[in-house]
Structures are given as C-alpha cells and as structure tokens.
Amino acid sequence: MSNPGHAICFILDGKTIEVNDIPPTTTLLQYLRESLGRSGTKEGCAEGDCGACTVVVGEPANGSIAYRAVNSCIRFLPTLDGKEVVTVESLRAAAGDLHPVQQAMVDCHGSQCGFCTPGFVMSLFGLYLNQPAATRDEVIDALAGNLCRCTGYRPIVDAGCKMNDYPPPAHWSRDDAQSAARRERLQSIQRKDSLALGTPAGFLAPQTLAELASAYAAAPGSLLLAGSTDIGLWVTKQMRELPPIIYLGEVAELKTIRETGGMLEIGAAVRLTEAYDAIVKHYPMLAELGNRFASPPIRNAGTLCGNLANGSPIGDSMPVLIALGASVELRCGDRTRTLPLEKLYLGYQKKDLAAGEFLTAVRIPLPQPGCTVASYKIAKRYDQDISAVCGGYALTISDGMVTAARIAYGGMAAIPQRAARTETALIGQPWNEATVAAAMQQIAADYTPLSDMRASAAYRLQVAANLLQRFYLEHSGAAIASRIEMVAAD
C-alpha cells in the first residue's frame, strides 16, 4: 500500500492509523489520549522535561527497524508519518502477560503513585530493544529524561538491570521487534511522494534537498521544523499560531554524516544522538557533554543543526563547536555558502540568515595534532538541565607555549560568544599558572552576563574563569583530582 498524499499514516499495535484533518501541531500525546482514548501515556509537563509521555518510535533503518524513545508531548503528529508508534499499552501480550520490562518494574517495586511509570517503562523498553545487556550506568543514562517524585529511583534502576533476566516474551521481544511482518508492515506505509497537509500546505515534508530549498524559497515565511524539541513548546506553552511548517526529517540528503576534507560533516536532519556519537568518536573528551545534552528522548528527536540554528545563548553545542572552528553550510534556493559558526549569531535571537536561507549541515574540523579540546557544562543538576555556563576550549600548546587558543562560552552573553580578551591573554604566553591566572582576569572583560533563575551574573563570571583553571589543571599534568567524578567513597 502506498500512502495517500494528504493523510498521516503510522502503525500502532499492528494496525495502520490514517489521520486526516487535524491541525499539524497536534501532538502525538494529544492524539493518543484525546482521539484514540489511549490514556496510558501521561502528560506531566508538556515540554519534554519529565518523561511521563515517553513512547517508542520505530522507523526503517538499513533493512531493520530502529526504535527510539521520544517525548510524545512535544512531537507533532505529522512527523510520525511512515513510522511505528509503541505505547505502554502495546507491550502486554493479548493474554495479559506483562512484558519483561513491566514485570521487572512490578517485581522490583518500581512504581509508587504510578503516574511517571508508563514513561519509565517506555524508556526502559527502548533500552531493552537496543541494549541486551545494559549496565547499571547505561540504565541510568537511559532514564536521564524521566522524573519520578516518589521513589529514590533505586528500584526503577534495579528493574532496568533485571529486565534482561526474564525469558524473551512472545510479544515485543527483540526478535519480534525486528520480525519480517513488522518490517513489511512498516515498509508498506513508506510514501513515494512528500507528505503535504492542508491547503495551502500547513505541513510539508519534502523528501529531497532540492524540493526543500525550492519550497522554502517560495515560502520563506514558513517555519522549518526538525525535532520540535523547542518549537513544540511554542505550541504547548506559548500557544503560538505557527506559520506553515516545512519538516526536515524526511530529507534524505540531510540525514548524512560523513568525513570530507578533514571535516566531520553532519547534516541538518541528523539527530543529536547520532551527531554526538560521531563527534565523540573523534573527540572522546566530549562524551560527557553529549551525555548531558538534554535527555535521551530529546536527543532522539532534536537535531544538532536545530540546536545551532535555534541559536539560544544557552545552547550546549555551540561553545565547543565554535572553539573547534566549526562552520555551517547554508542554502538559499540554489545558492549555498559557508559561514563560520560564530558568525551565524548577530545578537539575541538574530542570525545571519537571509529569507529562505537555511542550514544544511555543520562541518567540524577533525582533531588537529597538538590541539587540546574540552567542554565543561555547569548546571544545578547533572542530568537534563539547561546550562548556567557552558564553556568550549581548543588550545594548541607547543613547547610549553600557547600558540593558539579558541574559547567560547554559552550563558555569558546574548549569543554563544568567543572570549576574545581571554584568548589574547593566553596566546604567545607560557602554559603555566601565571598565564592562566592572568587570562582568568579577562573573563570579566569579555562578558557581561545576566542574573536569572539559573545563576547570578557574579557566579557565571567566577565559574567561567574557574573553568579555565580546571582546563589548565587537567591539561598540565597536575596529579590532583579535578573532578568530583574522579572521587569515590572509601
């Protein structure tokens, strides 16, 4: 069966759901609860921060089905076209037997009030399908986007560790998830032509870059949508009426990651999960940043280029990418240009983008010999918190001298911004404590941060300077503990 052009089609519990005539900003959660009466999936915050709404979405990937946990509360329904949706109600076998994930939660006393539980079950189910032998740390990683207010999480994490001890279920085992029937069913709803909803198009999902470029050039007032991890909130929180939407998620050319000309090029539709996997392969020291960027369900929806194009002053990707000298590929109609990432940001929410111009990719230089790289994020909470300050550092030290320094901070200005004076204080100086102390003095000259609910201006200045000291200590052979992660109880 091929998909009709003007209906959203997705698979749910083995059935094809066809949806017509809904506002394109209808969220998956709204549709599940209000239209389908499937009330197992909960709304806890409607901003992707609590995880009560977590579902698993499957999509074709190299002949198999890739399943990922996502937040249904900020996921617009048309972006589920051609995909399989798995909710907490899906997991039980017809006879009523609980899935191992569910049984483990019961056996470990993992639920108290139960409201967050469906979300935890689905995050664990995503892990179950993807990591047959997850370690305790991996379970905790997978649950970073799920809040529980009753338990101390210990029994839930226990359940995540225990779920693989049960015999595979008949329904939704790892094999069943990849069964030929499921693959064929999913294949059957893959469309040949782009999905276009509404007249005039309220939602268009072009399948090629050329189609995207011409559609956007023709209607530059449209809104480009990728993961909806920010735009979703414009609808659920600000109740904005959105212009017609052009969705990037189906554009094949934008889903690529490649290495070319000494650069790692990541397309505009590449999700944060895959983008950071690729970055961390080259820059292992950025693993913590990748892990602490939002939460797994957000990283499974949001894109790296979306983070860059959004251009929030507190976005976590920009500081280190600016420090690394990354650039963005821009396209407007048939024209393309390359812009250093830092030049994209002109002022608060102001970017160097012409009408109809959009990011197609980010290009990140591959590691350079002698260049030392780090990124540090400071927030009230380790997991899934927005940074008070996020720093990115790329310094070249040669024969004990700083020969090059690129430093950028988020949370310190209206845009992610280089620390020009600080860099100047380092370059050409010996790599020692005195140099670093002098450079730290320049932070206050580089930035005039705000005070807000995340931190005061004074704290931001102090910590931005202190992080430079951390960088020095970690890259000068000092044999002292510099991070709390390096310490354990005796």
Added chain:
Amino acid sequence: MNTIAELPPTTIAGHTQRHESAHLHVSGCANYVDDIPLPADALHVALGMSRVAHGRIKSIDLSAVAAAPGVVAVITARDLPGDNNYGPILADDPIFAESLVEYAGQSIFAVAATSHDAARRAVKRAKIEYEELPAILDIRSALEKNSFVIPSQKLVRGHPQAVLASSPHRLQGSITIGGQDHFYLEGHIAAAVPQEDGAMLVYSSTQHPSEVQHLVAHALGKHSHHVTVQCRRMGGGFGGKESQPALFACVTAILAAKTGRAIKLRLDRDDDMTMTGKRHDFIADYDVGYDDSGRITALAVMLASRCGYSADLSGPVNDRAICHIDNAYFLEHIEVVSHRCKTNTVSNTAFRGFGGPQGMMAIEAVIDDIARKLQRDPLDVRRANFYGIEDRNVTPYQMRVEDNVIHAIADQLEASSDYRTRRQRIATFNAASPLIKRGIALTPVKFGISFNATHYNQAGALVHLYTDGSILLNHGGTEMGQGLYTKVTQVVAEEFGVPLTQVRTSATDTSKVPNTSATAASSGSDLNGKAAQAAARTIKERLTNFASEKYGVPAADIKFAGGSVQLGNGKSLALAELAVAAHAGRISMSSTGYYRTPKIHWDRATLTGRPFFYFAYGAAVAEVAVDTLTGEYRMLRVDILHDVGRSLNPAIDIGQVEGGFLQGAGWLTSEELWWNARGELKTHAPSTYKIPTARDWPLDARVHLLERSPNVEDTIYRSKAVGEPPLMLGIAVFHAIRDAVANCAPPGTRSPLHAPATPEAVLRAIRAAKDLA
C-alpha cells in the same frame, strides 16, 4: 518495651506485598482523574490569572475571551452561586479575586470551552487593567513591615535568657531554608459531572476528599449531601493536594452547575507551579549558649516563614516547625518566636514534614555551628544533646519522650557506616586534594506522629463481606503512591485470614465514609488501618457468634486463618461457605469501623500538651564530594537506618524511606524557587526547577529498617508511620556538603552554607568561609 516475641505473628500484614496497582501502573491501565471517560459534550476549563503580585483590578474585559472559538462559559467572582472561598481554616482564599489581587498567578476568572486547548487559548485574550501596589516579596521585607497572615506564636520553657547570659559559650547565627515545589507528576485536576436534582459528582485528585466536598457545597450554595467526591488515586501528593485541590474542584462544580455539562479542569504544569502553594521557606536567627562539650544550655530562636498571601495551613505548619525545633535534642531552656509572614506570593501549604523539616534544619545548623566553633566532630555534639532515656526527656512543649531509640539508631549506624574511620580517611584525602573536598555527616530524625490538631486524629472505614467470600474495603484515606491501599488491604486480609486477592479496596468516596481527615501527617495507615481493622473485627465477631451457635463450638475456638474459618473442632469451612450460611441466617456482613488516636491532647494557646501519639526515628550518614572551583557536588554514599516500628510492608516502607530521603536531599540541594523582582515565579516548570534524577541517587546506598523494634504504643500491628519522617534524612546530605565547605577553611570556622545548596550557593559558602577565617 515490647519485643517481637510478645506480639502475635502475622501472615499477610508485616510482609512484603507488591503495590496493589503495580500491574496497572506498568501497563498504563491505572486510571487517574484525567483518564476517566466523561460524556462527549464535556467542557474543559482554563483559569485566568493575575499578572501582578499586588494590585487593584481597575477593569476586566473578557468579551474577547467569550468570543474565542469553542468558548461556552466565562465566569468571575460575580457568577458564584455560593461562597467565594476555598480556604481550609480561615476564609481568606477567594476562588476568584474580586477587586484585589495579592500574588502573580491568583485566579481571576475561568473559561469553559470545548477543548483543553481552546480554553487555554481563550484565556490569553483577557484584558485586565491593574493599579499596581507595592509588593512584599520576601521574609525579611515582611518582618520589617510586620506583615503577617496570622499572629506570631511564642513558646518558652525554662529561663532561656538568663541561662544564655551565664553560658560558658554563646553564639549567634542565622540560616535560610528554601521552599520546595511538590512536583507531583500528576498536576492538579478535577472533573465535575452534574447529577439529578442538583447533586454533583466530583472527581478530584485530592488528599482531602471531605474538605473538597464541603468547600464545593459551600461554593455551590448546597448541602454536603448534594456533593460526592471520589478519588481512586493521585499521581503523587506530598501535601500539595491537601488544601489546594478545592480551588479547582470548586471551579469545575460551579461551571458544571452553570452549564449542566461535565467539566474538567486540568492545570498545565506551569500554571500548577505558579498557582499552587509550596513548602514554606524559612529563616532562623538564633542565639545559643553551650558548654565545652557542645551541649546546649539555652537557645533562643526566631523562626519566620513565608506564608504567601493567605493563611491556608500556615498556622499548623509553623506550629509543627516549633514542635520540631528540638529534633532529637533536649533543649532545657528554650524560647521560640514564630512569625507567619504575609507576602505577595502564592500561599504556601502542606508539604511532607509540614514545617517539621524546617524546624529541624534550624537546630541542625545551630549544632553544626557549635561543633565548628569547638572544633569537635558534629556527631559528638549531636550525641551530647540527644534526649535521655530516663532523664532529659521532656520536649519544649512538655511531652515526655517515652520511646527514644535514637541512641540505638545512632550507635548502629555509626558502626555500620564506619563513620569514624571514614571521617579520618576524608581528612587525609582533603589534606592532599586542593580542589575536590569531601564531607560527611550523620544527622538524626525524631518526628512526631499525629496531627497537632487533636480532632483530625480520627478515621472511618467500611467493610463488606459478600456471599462469595470476597471482601470490599473502603476507607477515608487516599492513595497517592504511598501504598496506603495496599497496607490497609493487608490489614483486612490479615484479620479475615484470607489471601490478599480476596480483598479489594474501592475508590475513596465521601458517600461511603464521611467527615474524613486529610490523608496527611503520615497518619494514613495508623488511622485507616485501625478503622478498617475495627470494621473487620465487628463482622468477624458477628460471624463468630453465628458460627458458634450454628456449629455448636465455643466462640473462643473459632479462628479466621489460612484462608478458611477454623471451628476449633478439627473442622473448617471456607469463608464463602460461612458467608452464605450467615446470610441465610440474616447476619449483617457489612460494618463501619472507627478509630480515634488515644492519649493525645494539645493546647494551642500555650503550645503544650501531648500532640503526638509517638515518635518515628531515623538517621542517615551522607558523604559527598564538592568541586571548589564550581560548587558542584556529588553524593558518594549514604547509609540509612530508619525506624518504622514493626513494618506493615517492608518493600513499601523501604520505598518511602528511599523516596523521602531523595526528596529531602533535592529540597536542600538542586531544588531552587526563584522569583524575579516583579514577584513572578520563574522556576515554574521542570526545565527550570530541578528535582533529583536517577543519577542523583547515591552511588553507594545502604538503606535499612530498624529491626526488632515494635512501636511501644498500640498502633496497627505495632507499626509506625513512614510517610514524612524519611524526608528529613536528606538533611544529612546538606550537612555533608556543609562539612566539605568547612574543610575549605581553617578549623574553627563556621560553614556558612544555606539551603538550597545549589552549586552557586556552595561556591558562595566556600568564599564566605574563607572570608570568615
């Protein structure tokens, strides 16, 4: 003291059972209010809120709201059929503000529309003009202006001022203690369905169905018998659904009465956090005298809390703070002044611990400061001040402590956690580590169980035995995840000697058990367990007498056990068999049960009496590592030993202990409420308000219940309440961070850390400690 051996064994109560709804929770089949199907023409409500913290409403123009797509009804204070109040104690909480608004977020009007989305969009079209008035936004400003919601209270025992003057050492200090949002995962919600003849059925996510019933009746201008309130379960409560649900229930009922249609009001998370009360933030200024061992000779404390714009439950919350200023310590000469400050912020309310945690935070800071000054281990100073067993055992409010197990707990925990050795190792580590500093603390908990207000300490239950042997239980307690239904079901199954599956609990319902107390003050299983036991025993007694007569066996020989009724003559029959026979014999197999807590009394005027039936105890040892460059920290290990008497259900009790501990730790670390200069709460969503995640559970956690320590009082199977006390175990984390901060400055320096200990607060404290040195 009772020992386990003297108590009759139990087979179902006292043993781990899974949560009665666990299989429903994990499969999405547990229904919360938002999941209850309503008629297709049901309407959805959104509330219009004040944008200013303090002001007079000059004009309200809601014409654009009424004209918005999908809008069916718009109401303001003028449209109320009954009382414009949802205040639980004083009538100072208007459902809709009339001319004066007193906090940013106060409700002014409501819109009913055909969808949740339509109602929320319509609200944004309101045009309201205000004449802004000066706003009081914090405790110190309120104190300066003598702005209070209710009169201040003072408790004095002994001769504090005279003894202070003659004490060997004397110290003054202060600590600020932040508030806390409940962050129940299910936000506030209510639905009202009109019934015939003016009656109203209300589904409310509430810890206090009876109060909702009464306030809805008043708002409708009806009698209580017109209103039925039901609650099967809440998605978390923590005190946040004690007095707050009435506002939302009242609005749905008023609109349901007006439109004749079913009405649902589900708050968006941001609105919930903006509109509903939180844990009171406090400041405590103290003046303490002490001897060389750190033993307190006299203490004078000024407690001041932010109550917000109205009284709500602030009176009893602050009374409980006074009653926990002692924590586990004997304070012979003491003076506590308690101010209940009125501010132009949301009205603060009940939150797990109900003022007790704030009182304890004050005394623990005093003890810590003394220890730093004396350069003694804070644990030694704590021990020097513990209540005695035979003497030094009367609280400031004149209650004798008769069940003191804090010495036993501290001894066991100090040994099992290897506290002394670890403190040595930490000192060695810190000496060699300029950037990362570790800290450790052992803090005790002694928490009074019973509502301070004596008349709250009562409960009712209703038990039916059907002729198939199945049992239906209903009681006045509500299920918010704490496992109350599970525990009370266990009690009834235990009494009838039947498997747990033979007993079901139905939704809490004001038409089944009337005039109930809030499920609060940790009292749920104490009160409802006893009431259900009484109901079960009444039915058992009737059946026993019937069986004795029918089968000619002595009543005393008849036992309900092992899933059957044993007649004592070697014969037994299934409960169903006896039920059929009893029914044929015209025996009633339905009974109410009632319980009131014995021994308690409280004089609110003098703040003396025996407000608590007993105390629950516990202690925690926490160890942390702090990054002195950034103020970041991490919990490395926690050891907990907590007293639940003879546990009704160890798995559920451990769940309460762990969850309470982490919630308490969150309160004192990452959870920060932040208002801007206009009095707008800017931490009103999980993106800005940070409760702990799975990563924040300590890497190494050793959590145990105190064994072989039944309640000395005659509680249900000698168990102890467990809802609130473990929250205060989280204070150990705060003091471990304080210890790490102290380790950044020379010995003898106080650790000036205030709560919440965000990384910023920790870095500020490190700087301040160095400045003090």
